[in-house]
Amino acid sequence: NAGVTQTPKFRILKIGQSMTLQCTQDMNHNYMYWYRQDPGMGLKLIYYSVGAGITDKGEVPNGYNVSRSTTEDFPLRLELAAPSQTSVYFCASSTGTSGGNTGELFFGEGSRLTVL
């Protein structure tokens, strides 16, 4: 199993450009999440999904969009890049917390985005 795979690993954007961060998981997890981590800070939840076709905002959703057309894929879209979106982005998946599951998150390796 590859687990959670994110692409690209690094990207430099100019202000106003758009891009999509790709995330795919092969563990058949229903729950998927996008977090961002700024230097010296913890992970902030951007968007999450509890299953295909269902998405919802997290703590810091402004400037981002997501879709979940399949169980495996959860892409994150930045529409008009701003310097404040310079960060490391982590995609994660889990089995959730129902049925005795612990909500343990499985993370990708991260995508480092710089907006200049």
Place this chain on the structure above:
Amino acid sequence: DQQVKQNSPSLSVQEGRISILNCDYTNSMFDYFLWYKKYPAEGPTFLISISSIKDKNEDGRFTVFLNKSAKHLSLHIVPSQPGDSAVYFCAALETLTNAGKSTFGDGTTLTVKP
């Protein structure tokens, strides 16, 4: 308002000694707590967890203690090894919301000196 706080940004210990990492939370609805370990240029990986119905959980060299009345948990690593040098994140969630959304602290960088 930060709901999960790790007040020590860094901790340095000697190899073989105990490392104690602390975490405080404010949301009384949190009922499950997890610790993650993160190496540079990698994603966080799950280390150990504890349910609010317990006050201790042990896994090898790692033990997590939960004090619900104080809204405080700690991770003990005994004995510490140089390979334990990493950033440790405390996370908390409300299992009743059933969405598995975790709230993270800012992390503590542990350095274990040989």
